[in-house]
Amino acid sequence: MTHDRTPEACDLLIEAGWVVPVVPHGVVLEDHAVAVRDGEIVAVLPTREARARFDAAETVSRPDAALIPGLVNAHTHNPMTLLRGIADDLPLMEWLQGHIWPVEGAVMGPEFIEDGITLAIAEMLRGGTTCANENYFFPDVQAAVYKQHGFRARVGLPVIDFPTAWAKTSEEYFERAGEVHDQWRDDPLVATTFAPHAPYTVSDENFERIRMLSDQLDIPVHLHTHETAHEVSESHAKLGQRPIARLDRLGLINDRLIAVHMTQLTDAEIALCAQRGVSVVHCPESNLKLASGFCPVGKLVKAGVNVAIGTDGCASNNDLDMFGETRTAALLAKAVAEDASAFDAATALHAATLGGARALGFEAKIGSIEPGKQADVVCVDLGQIETQPLHHVVSQLIYATGRHHVSDVWIAGRAKLRERMLVDMDAAALVANARQWRERIAAIRLT
Missing domain, CATH: 2.30.40.10 (Urease, subunit C, domain 1)
Structure with missing residues (x-):
């Protein structure tokens, strides 16, 4: 029976x-x-x-x-959605120093962060992205906005060697980083990471302190590095070392490092990253647009390095489209490797999902469909x-x-987009708000 x-x-x-x-x-x-x-x-x-x-x-x-x-956007500056298209077709340092930093200096504050991230969340959800690795200022505001909208994120705790609207001294950057980390350390959706800007804007002393705290708190370090040939040659001229050699000397080349861009790599550096468990975030469209160089993705994958995909910010991409980014990554990898089988479709999808989750230390939670x-x-x-x-x-x-x-x-398990409609966000209000930011930013640039 x-x-x-x-x-x-x-x-x-x-x-x-x-x-x-x-x-x-x-x-x-x-x-x-x-x-x-x-x-x-x-x-x-x-x-x-x-x-x-x-x-x-x-x-x-x-x-x-x-x-x-869900796709994992492993490198974003999401408040910069509000700067989409303000300074296009320029090389990195001219773009950054002549345009982006001056406008940021005028608008930076909690309202800009909140509105920029809210717009980004809506764009990411409509494009199938469910998690972002955020790198910007006011991480306290960022974290609150991601949490409010039920969006998964690693929020960067910024460290840079000059004053900003977020902090004025190294001591203040670290003090505020500790406060934000403590507030979010047990949250199921939002976590933190250290986000030193780049080797050329962070001192040895601050890098050593970051490494020590990263070990103590068991959180990653999210860093732009080897982005351009100029960055690497300048490091060699000033310090007698390439940035990766310097970071290795400071103890940062390890399995907590999320190394972004990495367009200038020797075979020995690739082998070192593989040996130490470094994750590399490939941002092909930003690198192409700023003419920063080509990340050797095919070589990285062959060496066993974990590769993730990121869009970078909307001021240098100019979108948060992870489908477009992953296709560009797959095609570009073939051209760079001169091998049509390099970075095949399944490997590219892995990079956009589980590769990103692994880079963020979220692989036990997300990145694959498993019980x-x-x-x-x-x-x-x-x-x-x-x-x-x-x-x-x-x-x-x-x-x-x-x-x-x-x-x-x-x-x-919570619906965020249903049959192309955002479930709990007002699309018309988002567009209206973005338009008023356009007017404000235009007025700043005219003065």
């Missing part, structure tokens, strides 16, 4: 034409479902079995969609004209899909 098993309760059952879990690598599960309870993935199984096993409070059926892990992880997941509609015919799901995601194909987004 058989007894029907009582269905298990779950909060959400997402049924998809294809589930792309990222782990195992390159696998696509056809007609599968993901069950979510208390914000966590509890099962990944064929849709028919899921319907028999679970009694879901809500079922979302997307037979033409691929369900993927026990947080339900940070995204539906991508592959039923449209632009994605037909569908021969290979992962290739289509990287080479044919745009962010406009994202239909639904969940973070920790």
